[in-house]
Amino acid sequence: MTTKKHLVLLLMSLSFLVTVKGDVYCEIKESFAHYPKLDIICKNISIEQNEVINVKGQVQNKIDKIQLISVSAEVQSSTLQNFPEAQQLLILDSTIKSFSLQSSITTLNVSNSILPTITSEALKGKDLLSVNFMSNYGLEFEKGAFKHLNALRELTIVNQTIPRIQRHLFTGLVNLRYLCLIGNNIEEIDDDAFLDLSSLERLFLDVNPIKTFSANLRGLTNLERLSLSNTNLKRLNFDVLEPVKSLTSIGLPRQLLKTINVTDLVTSIPDLRMVGIDSMELQCPDVISFMGELKKKEVRVMPVKIEDIWYHYPDIDKPSVCS
Template sequence: MFTVQVFSIKMTTKKHLLLLLMSVLPVVTPKRDVYCETEVHYTYYPTSDIICRNINIQRNEAIDLKDHSQRTIVDKIQLISVTADVQSSTLQNFPAAQQLLIFDSTIKSFSLQSNITTLNVSNSIFPKITSDSLKGKDLLSVTFMSNYDLEFEKGAFKQLQALRELIIVNQTIPRIQRHLFTGLVNLRYLCLIASNIQEIDEDAFLDLSRLDRLYLDANPIKTFSTNLCALTHLDRLSLSNTNLKKLNFDVLGPVKSLSSVGLPRQLLKTINVTDLVTKIPDLRVVGIDFMELQCPDVISFMDELKKKEVRVMPIKIEDIWYHHRDIDKPSMC
């Protein structure tokens, strides 16, 4: 009996000591992997899309595959209907991935600094875009489409010197301010379609000296007097389906490389085709909304353009409307 009692006392003492240590030492939560699916594609060599669907991804959690034998070259990572904190560590198991697609998700925080070259965010709740959230030195293309109440800070893109393409569609940016696009020194393509733009600061595009194409279609813009002098490489400017009633072509005059313009129908009644061609000597194409090409005043305008050897290009703004119903439906004759 005595021996048993001693043994019991020793066991009790060890147990209490263990409990005491557990109460004193900090609890360390190890980094966890969040497992996703894979979809393999075969072209010249097998590549994979990593698809994370209907899961939660918290800080310091990295996405991965359960079956490591399925590993191939990962091209695209898709986050679909997820709730997530997205950081560089989230993607660390796939350093060769080139594309990140976020769709129909709730992103609580976002800070990207990886090898991703293409970022596409759509139909999601997304935090305010700041210069701290977008730091991808390799980013070449960024798209934001139909996200809920998405905001852009001044200078949000200033760390994306390599960016070539920026697409912002069906967002709400009532005013394009001077420093919004600061730092985009290599941007070639800027699409701001259907983003409720009502006002554009005179110097809004001054930093975009390499810009080739600028699309401002389907916005309630009433005046356009933006300084385009710095856009020495601009080839296409589209303002179709806007509320412009008058356009001073002296604004476009300094852009010697301009060869294509998109115009709203109501503007055609105020334009003298001879003046248009004179002010834009390299003009080769005029874009007009596809749904209005049969309107009598548009037909008359097109006939005048043909005499000047300028062709008409139909712009299918209605395609955007069908996908995003909060855009005003294009006008008819």
């Protein structure tokens, strides 16, 4: 009898150690685009491990987006389990203590937040089509961080600090079409950094202190646009571009225009139709001369607006008055 009593007491004491999932209640907001939809907005709250986002009352329409704004949270797939139909997850101005996403979310936007290092274990959403990291504090990416995202079409990493783009950072992104790496303080790019991106169509490396560009682009057989405006490039290696037969548009910094022979440029990129040049410098005599040579080759100039690029690092050469 005594033994049974002790066993009951032991089980009761252990029951307090078992973590029970609790609900964290958020607001619902109706929004309209092409059709009425509902957003869940969690603002100024704390979401602890094993807690689940919920709303009070019945949800009449489909939930499109879950927004975490100014929250302190442990974000796991189970955090979102009450709304499996949600397509978008937005994290803004938040402190994320742990992060692991394996849900059916198709779009992930994270900005102005504090997160742990992004690893391949953190990103396993097989349905993810678009991922955006912008202006997060001290965010780092592990090699192979995106290797499980085979369906991903768009990846934007802006205003982070990534001094070097390493070989295996983008491993697994076989269906990626769009890669934007603007304003990340990139100084060095490994030769084979983009080797796995066979489906890539657009690559933006603007506003980075890149001095040389020798990346192996042979595997980028679908690349149509490469932008290197507002970088510190002083020389362009035409041998790097020659294998990319699909290239039709390239963005260039002004200081490079002084060293480029337009005939060589057009010869290396036979289907070239457009060159991006900073709009602040279009009135400079050397730029006007370069534009005239382009016009003879039936290549048009696309103004690149500085204000449209989100951030400028102090060690990037800035456009200056014509001199």
